[in-house]
Amino acid sequence: MSALIILLLFGGGVAWLSERMGAQIPARVSLVVLLLASALFMALVRDVADTPVSLVSGANPWLLMETYTWIPRFGINVIFAMDGMSLLLVALTLLLGAVAVIASWTEIRIRSGFFQANLLWTLAGTVGVFLALDLFLFFLFWEVMLVPMYLLIAIWGHEDRARAAMKFFIFTQASGLLMLLAILITAVAYVDQTGQWSFAYEDWLAHPLTGMAAVWAFVGFLLAFLVKLPAFPVHSWLPDAHTQAPTAGSVILAGVLLKTGAYGLLRFGLPLFPDVAQAHAPFMLIIGVAGILYGAILAYAQTDFKRLVAYSSVSHMGFVILGIFAWNALAWSGAVLQMVAHGLSTAALFMVAGALQERLHTRNLSDMGGLWRAMPRMGAMAMFFIIASVGLPGLGNFMAEFLVMAGLWQAWPLICAVAALGLITGAVYSLWLLQQAFHGPLDEKNEGLRDFNARDMTALGVLVIGLLWLGLYPQPVLDLAAPTLDAIAQRVGG
Amino acid sequence: MNISTAQVLLPLLIMGLGIIVLMLQIAIKRNASITVALSALVLGCTAWAAVKGITAGSVEATALLIVDGYGQLMTVVITLAALVTLLVSHRWLAVEQLERGEYAMLLLLASFGAVVLVHAQHFAAFLLGLEILGVSVYSLVAYPGKSPAPIEAGLKYLVLSSASTAILLFGFALLYAASGSLAFEGMAGRLAASSGVLVAGASLMIFTGLGFKLSLVPFHMWTPDVYEGAPTPVTGFLATVSKVAIFAALLRWYESANLGAIAPLTQVLGCLAIASMLVGNLLALKQNNVKRLLGYSSIAHMGYLLIALVVLGGVVPTGMASEAALWYLIAYTASTLAAFTALSALASRGWAAEACNLDDLRGLFWREPLLALGLSVSLLSLAGVPLTAGFMGKFYLVATGVEAGAWTLLMALVVGSAISTFYYLRIIYTLSSGAGEALACVNGDRSLSDALMIALLAAVLLLGIYPEPIMGVLASVL
Numbered sequence: 018m019s020a021l022i023i024l025l026l027f028g029g030g031v032a033w034l035s036e037r038m039g040a041q042i043p044a045r046v047s048l049v050v051l052l053l054a055s056a057l058f059m060a061l062v063r064d065v066a067d068t069p070v071s072l073v074s075g076a077n078p079w080l081l082m083e084t085y086t087w088i089p090r091f092g093i094n095v096i097f098a099m100d101g102m103s104l105l106l107v108a109l110t111l112l113l114g115a116v117a118v119i120a121s122w123t124e125i126r127i128r129s130g131f132f133q134a135n136l137l138w139t140l141a142g143t144v145g146v147f148l149a150l151d152l153f154l155f156f157l158f159w160e161v162m163l164v165p166m167y168l169l170i171a172i173w174g175h176e177d178r179a180r181a182a183m184k185f186f187i188f189t190q191a192s193g194l195l196m197l198l199a200i201l202i203t204a205v206a207y208v209d210q211t212g213q214w215s216f217a218y219e220d221w222l223a224h225p226l227t228g229m230a231a232v233w234a235f236v237g238f239l240l241a242f243l244v245k246l247p248a249f250p251v252h253s254w255l256p257d258a259h260t261q262a263p264t265a266g267s268v269i270l271a272g273v274l275l276k277t278g279a280y281g282l283l284r285f286g287l288p289l290f291p292d293v294a295q296a297h298a299p300f301m302l303i304i305g306v307a308g309i310l311y312g313a314i315l316a317y318a319q320t321d322f323k324r325l326v327a328y329s330s331v332s333h334m335g336f337v338i339l340g341i342f343a344w345n346a347l348a349w350s351g352a353v354l355q356m357v358a359h360g361l362s363t364a365a366l367f368m369v370a371g372a373l374q375e376r377l378h379t380r381n382l383s384d385m386g387g388l389w390r391a392m393p394r395m396g397a398m399a400m401f402f403i404i405a406s407v408g409l410p411g412l413g414n415f416m417a418e419f420l421v422m423a424g425l426w427q428a429w430p431l432i433c434a435v436a437a438l439g440l441i442t443g444a445v446y447s448l449w450l451l452q453q454a455f456h457g458p459l460d461e462k463n464e465g466l467r468d469f470n471a472r473d474m475t476a477l478g479v480l481v482i483g484l485l486w487l488g489l490y491p492q493p494v495l496d497l498a499a500p501t502l503d504a505i506a507q508r509v510g511g
Numbered sequence: 512m513n514i515s516t517a518q519v520l521l522p523l524l525i526m527g528l529g530i531i532v533l534m535l536q537i538a539i540k541r542n543a544s545i546t547v548a549l550s551a552l553v554l555g556c557t558a559w560a561a562v563k564g565i566t567a568g569s570v571e572a573t574a575l576l577i578v579d580g581y582g583q584l585m586t587v588v589i590t591l592a593a594l595v596t597l598l599v600s601h602r603w604l605a606v607e608q609l610e611r612g613e614y615a616m617l618l619l620l621a622s623f624g625a626v627v628l629v630h631a632q633h634f635a636a637f638l639l640g641l642e643i644l645g646v647s648v649y650s651l652v653a654y655p656g657k658s659p660a661p662i663e664a665g666l667k668y669l670v671l672s673s674a675s676t677a678i679l680l681f682g683f684a685l686l687y688a689a690s691g692s693l694a695f696e697g698m699a700g701r702l703a704a705s706s707g708v709l710v711a712g713a714s715l716m717i718f719t720g721l722g723f724k725l726s727l728v729p730f731h732m733w734t735p736d737v738y739e740g741a742p743t744p745v746t747g748f749l750a751t752v753s754k755v756a757i758f759a760a761l762l763r764w765y766e767s768a769n770l771g772a773i774a775p776l777t778q779v780l781g782c783l784a785i786a787s788m789l790v791g792n793l794l795a796l797k798q799n800n801v802k803r804l805l806g807y808s809s810i811a812h813m814g815y816l817l818i819a820l821v822v823l824g825g826v827v828p829t830g831m832a833s834e835a836a837l838w839y840l841i842a843y844t845a846s847t848l849a850a851f852t853a854l855s856a857l858a859s860r861g862w863a864a865e866a867c868n869l870d871d872l873r874g875l876f877w878r879e880p881l882l883a884l885g886l887s888v889s890l891l892s893l894a895g896v897p898l899t900a901g902f903m904g905k906f907y908l909v910a911t912g913v914e915a916g917a918w919t920l921l922m923a924l925v926v927g928s929a930i931s932t933f934y935y936l937r938i939i940y941t942l943s944s945g946a947g948e949a950l951a952c953v954n955g956d957r958s959l960s961d962a963l964m965i966a967l968l969a970a971v972l973l974l975g976i977y978p979e980p981i982m983g984v985l986a987s988v989l
Contacts, residue, residue: 160896161896179944183937194895
């Protein structure tokens with residue numbers, strides 16, 4: 018697994034250097050790097066598939082584990098481990114990474130080498146977050162992936178990029194510091210209990226925190242994760258960052274980076290602080306519902322294509338919060354599925370938005386209209402993904418939201434009913450988006466725009482297949498995540 | 512003095528002797544290259560002797576000086592920082608046509624003062640070191656002497672610094688009145704036996720005096736002006752060597768006098784720390800001059816550092832406080848020096864004016880990738896982003912604070928760091944943004960400054976990625 022991260026980091030360097038051979042080369046290099054990384058990942062996973070026992074037994078949820086000593090002074094080790102949930106998310110990261118490279122194929126002409134390098138480094142950081150099982154290492158990746166993402170927005174972003182990039186970095190950095198504080202509170206408590214330093218997840222599980230320290234530590238973790246998710250009311254960096262980022266940046270932000278927050282909650286927030294987390298569940302559910310409705314209402318009010326999709330992300334990620342804090346395995350599997358499905362559908366929508374911006378030089382919906390006639394392939398794709406994010410049965414997002422609602426209904430029927438309103442508002446803004454951009458009369462100046470080519474269609478086609486698969490036959494994905502979720506359930510009594 | 516004492520004192524002896532030789536060399540034949548080479552040799556040998564001495568154990572050289580691993584380690588830091596400053600200045604002096612040997616001489620004298628300071632175990636030695644350091648630095652700040660800014664800065668520093676030394680001396684006198692001795696050894700016992708009011712008053716006066724030199728709020732007024740007015744390499748020296756040496760000496764006294772037990776003092780120090788963190792960071796937000804900005808940010812960093820002092824020997828015992836302080840000093844030195852090296856190389860290559868306005872840095876990422884990368888990494892290190900020396904420093908401080916339960920201080924640290932992210936990123940954003948009006952680039956030998964930049968960059972990153980060896984050294988000297 019460390020090889021995977023090293024490959025991405027090293028590939029970033031190669032992509033940067035390859036710029037000297039021509040502005041078009043770096044994108045190719047980074048696509049090759051991502052294909053190599055995927056092959057490596059497949060090889061890792063194939064070993065796992067040969068031993069399906071560990072998948073079923075649930076006694077040891079870790080499919081793979083690597084440990085190296087790093088800083089003995091503080092008992093810090095480099096621990097990478099993969100279970101079903103991180104496997105899914107790493108796969109999503111690599112897939113969307115490739116999509117992002119395709120999205121930047123023609124868009125990025127200036128300093129394309131450094132762009133691709135930052136893209137690959139962000140992906141390396143994200144993969145690190147999904148695999149790290151030492152909290153120090155987790156924090157390191159959590160922070161380090163910000164820097165290349167910041168540069169992506171700050172250098173290649175749109176008109177208001179400076180402010181957006183700054184806001185993104187400060188929100189995440191400040192909440193990250195609180196998480197560092199929380200990590201150290203837990204670590205020092207561990208020292209008090211055992212007399213030695215450790216940041217290893219499994220050590221911490223064996224010596225849970227108690228009392229007020231647990232509450233403070235949980236709040237520290239929670240804030241960092243909620244900012245990343247993002248949850249209402251700490252979401253305000255997201256619309257700016259998503260809107261101003263270049264297409265590939267938006268794809269990675271919405272598709273993968275947001276998931277690190279949810280992943281952190283499921284992996285660390287719940288198992289490390291089961292009692293505190295459960296005590297806060299009602300409050301968190303309200304935050305989730307507020308996010309769903311607030312995001313949906315604001316999405317409807319937007320005139321900017323990317324901003325609308327960004328607010329819809331706030332709304333959809335609200336379902337993930339609901340799924341996590343509904344506190345049963347059904348809802349958790351829904352939350353995991355929602356992470357993947359939302360990643361696929363939103364990445365595709367940002368790709369459409371980026372393609373529109375590249376062709377029309379505007380993201381303003383009122384300048385669009387009737388584009389279906391000019392670009393039928395793009396129109397069809399946009400319709401598919403908009404319908405998917407509305408939650409059409411048979412597609413991944415429906416399956417995910419259904420599971421979340423079903424799980425939530427068992428525990429909190431009232432909240433479930435309110436959250437269901439989000440499905441209606443979701444349909445309203447999504448269809449509004451489709452109608453504004455692609456239906457109605459076509460402006461003359463927009464005639465003869467270049468439609469999606471085979472490269473774009475392949476990238477989106479893969480996402481279409483993914484969403485159909487998640488919608489029609491989600492069982493393999495659910496089976497993958499099940500041991501992880503069972504382990505959490507055993508731990509927190511869900 | 513016998514042979515073994517002389518051996519232990521080797522770094523101090525080499526330096527003292529070296530300064531005399533240097534003086535003779537300048538008197539006999541003025542030649543800039545020889546002077547620089549000779550000074551570099553002296554500093555290098557001192558650093559080498561000090562590295563050898565780290566593990567040699569602790570020896571009382573005289574009643575004034577104690578030579579131990581702690582002092583030797585700080586000597587290494589000081590001499591290396593001085594060496595970097597010397598080499599960075601070389602190019603700048605050539606550009607400004609100021610190549611007269613006195614610069615290297617003053618630099619060496621200042622470092623000598625700093626080395627005496629970190630070995631001091633008596634307030635007489637403390638004052639000697641402080642004044643040798645201080646007087647040399649006044650002259651260095653005003654060294655160019657052609658434009659009014661350095662002279663103004665030098666004068667400002669001189670006046671305020673002398674005033675603070677006077678307060679400091681008054682503090683020493685009160686301490687003597689309270690305990691009857693100025694030696695650090697056994698001070699804890701003597702202080703405990705004497706009048707509490709006198710001791711608290713004395714230590715507050717000493718902290719006021721040192722607060723000026725360390726530029727803690729509310730004694731920070733001089734910092735931005737002096738930072739801006741002084742030649743860039745000298746600013747780097749002032750920001751690192753002079754603060755590190757004073758803090759290291761202060762830490763030694765604080766520990767041996769067990770000042771952490773005096774509750775009113777730690778409360779005042781806590782307030783100073785919080786004020787420094789918040790005021791320093793807030794005032795840095797509005798700066799458009801990079802040197803001024805780094806001046807304000809150094810105020811904040813001294814505030815962070817004070818956390819270690821406040822929790823040292825506090826109510827909840829924490830074994831890590833001095834280790835954290837030393838690590839932070841080393842990390843701060845490496846990062847700050849890297850930043851000033853980049854700025855000064857940019858200035859002498861003609862990209863930025865000597866005053867270093869933020870706008871001068873526009874788009875340099877694409878023209879001077881190495882220097883811009885060095886500056887960015889050092890700023891990220893100061894901001895505390897992982898994989899850099901500064902992050903490990905912050906990690907240490909937060910761990911110490913959590914151990915001691917100093918929640919107010921930690922919250923100030925979190926808020927301060929969050930604010931600081933903004934202005935550090937602003938510089939990085941400017942570096943990476945589109946190109947503006949380019950000043951004419953002076954072509955000249957760039958290999959030296961490139962090599963220095965790479966070395967400092969490697970130091971900042973290595974301390975962050977593979978901190979274990981230095982942590983081992985810290986554990987062995989404490």
